[in-house]
Amino acid sequence: MNRLRFRLLLLSIAPLVIILPVVIFASSSLLRSQIILNNLLNDYSRQALLASELLANRPDVWQNRRLAQDVLMRMAEIIPTRLLLFDPQGELIASSNSGDTLLIGTRFEFPSTNNAFSQGNIVLAQVGNDEGLLTPVRDSLNNLQGYIFLSTPFAEFTRRTTALVWILLLTGGAGLVLGIFLALGFTQDLERPIKRLSHAAYSLALGITPPQSIPEEGPQELRLLARAFNAFLERLQTLETSRKRLLANLVHELGTPLSALISAVQALRSGATNDAALRDDLLQGMDQELNRLRRLTDELAHLHDQAFGTFELHTQTINTSEWIAGFLAPWAQAAREKHQQWNVEIASVLPALNVDPDRLAQALGNIIHNAIRYTPSGGKITVQVFADGSEFHFIVADSGPGISPDEQSLIFEPFQRGSTAQRFPQGIGLGLTIARDLIHAHGGRIEIESSPGRGSRFEVILPLRTSNWNSEAQVE
Template sequence: MTTEQRIRSRRWTPRAARTRIIGWVLLLVLLALGLVTFVTWRLLVSEIDERMDSALQAEVVEFTQIVGTGLDPETGEPFGSVADVLRTVITYNLARPNEKFLGYVDGVYRFQSRVEAPVLLSADAAFTRLVGDVTEPAAGRYESGAGEVRYLAVPLTLDGDPARGVVVVAYFADQERQAADDVAQLMLGVGAVTLVLAAAGAWVVAGRVLRPVRQVAATAAGITETDLSGRIPVPEGADDELADLARSVNAMLDRVERGVAAQRRFLDDAGHELRTPITIVRGHLEVLDPGDPHDVHETVALVDDELGRMNRMVSDLLLLARAEQPQFVRLQPVDVAALTTEVLGKVRRLGDRDWRLGDTAHADLLLDPQRVTQAVVALADNAAHYTRPGDRITVGSRIAAGDLRVWVADTGPGVAEGDRARVFDRFARGEGGARRTDGAGLGLAVVQAIAAAHGGRVELLSRPGEGATFRLVLPARPAPPDDPGPDDDALAPEGPDDPDCPDPDPEGGPR
């Protein structure tokens, strides 16, 4: 099974993100529907219970009004017995659906309303014992064969009649609540349909939402050591988190592809450059005449020179490799003016040139003095290789626009237009110089790595026939206050631009 097939198969497994999203969506919808249904049902039941209690109390008020007059509403004569009172009360009060009126005399059932009921409470001996002989108004609940019954029993007496009567108002509560149960069942049915529709909608939406993620996985699975060209398609105009994710992954793949390509070029160039001196040494050793002291002397000198060149090349390669490590640059307070003067003293021995000191920045900044010195020496060595004896080479430094600028300017032939885009590449050499250098073409790459490690850059200002200026542009970080630091205005520009370090040429670019 291929990687693509495994990715597709995961879409249907419980572990798949799409399945989990749908599961969580359905769970949330189910909980929401269940909560809404339950709350609605409880509110309806509560409302029905309150209505039943209010109805019971209202019926008692009506009983009291009829009994309070002591007269039969039908005849206008006084009631003759408790039984007459019960008959009249039950007759003149219309029972509602699921409501029942009952009358008891001396604990024995006598009367009831004519409305049909789920069960005959009059025939229920346990209910008769419960309410038939109460002496005080009593309210309660009774579990009958038809479910819960809510009742209110009120005793009745009549002067001149020793019998004791009880009128009972009863509600079949479960039947009364049936409307609420029907509403809840309807909501559950609608909720089930909604759940199915939500599942279908979530499946479609989750598929659309996760499509970029699947494309990321498929693209990553298609990336191999030999093919890094795969990219995630981003719909035009898309501006959401997943589109940002796809663009970020594409940008990362671009960086990886460029890095791998640069590594391959680097290995090819390094192998070629190291193979050349080895070939030269082997060729001279093969034709060496051990009996000829002059030939031996010349061969040893040539081998020593080639080994020295290989040693410099390996040292530069190791330095470029270490430039990507965090501890490559170790910042410390540095007197920039003193460092500039010191570097000029070192580079004077690189060749018979007119070495000059330009402006110097009088400030204490956080730099790595060894790396900065190494970079300036490399620039000076490059200038010495492309100039003739007596040509002027100026080393200087100044602060401008919040940056420290350390430059090496020469009056040589300058850099050809076609070389400016490649002189900072590893193993690259300019073609327009007065003479070709025998170096490996790593010097300017080392300078660029040192500048980047400081958080800066290298700029090239040149016009053919008018010399070249290479300058390091580094962040001007002031030394901590407890160290001997610069004056308050030390980071301000130090006056007019040095003639040997002009402003950036709008036509110039990095070598």
């Protein structure tokens, strides 16, 4: 009984098992005793009393059998049932049924009328194979003149009621069996997808078999559950692929600067410190590789925060114009080192922003870093900063290789990079993911416009409050 199928089956057939027999027996009892039988009994009792009163005023009927036959036939026109007339000794003297001619003169044994069941000493009696009401006929002096017998359909009604009960039992039993089979079919249809889903989830949890999607079948709720499981499985497979890619990228990203650092350290230990120019070059290269490692650890820290839900912002109100000027200075130097054209267009009036300056610098820095990385020497990078009545805009446009429309929806996913970035293997594919998450954390969004061969344009949009304009900063 611990299986879902049995519980659903019991839930389906329990009402039938309990209610159906009660309904059958209650219906048969009601038909037999409460409604039809009582009504018939009352009707025939009144007819029997009427016939008894009519014959009580005809003493000549009991002396003349032919006259009794005629009277009984006329009474049969009023009382449409079989009428039998008996003398006080129980001998049949007349009948409204012509088929009883041979029975005239036959004596029958009757029950005592002292055990009457209604007024007029009417009793149920059996005459041959016929059941009916036997009523004594008495004169005005209460002397017994004879009996009149009214044939009633009680026996037939009883037989038909019994047959009806059996029909109800048979149809009810057949309905119960059919209900059980239907319930079995329905419960199997419900149990099959649930069992398949539970086995797939259990196998996935234990790693027994390779994860496989399950068919979406059954009721709408179960199809939705299967669809959710398949989406969850697809997500797990994507994460597993990303994990493998992350490990491979980490090996490469950690190996390259570590190899350079080891080589530089060995050169310094081998006497490179005696050559000032060589020493400075080695130290500068080591500093670059260490910065590269720091960016890598920052990206991994962000990935950890995103996975474990510990990502937080420490907001403060900043003078936007001064902050932007200080933020863009080192990136301008990085662009000039790659011989790129660096253009900056900043609005003369910018509102104060309530942001986490370090996190915002990280987000905007990742976007500018991508632009510098993928723009070739001699290319152009343009930065625009302005605000309208409700939003702050930070735009970075480059003349790099561009991004195809199919890849634009993927570049913000972890560990994903466009096909044009394959020529630039640096990084583990988290820069734009981090930028998107940080901008979203500030309540903003990132929009992209790009096409292959025509460069890319990233626009960061942050919401402004009206009060932000109360602390304006002017750039001279």
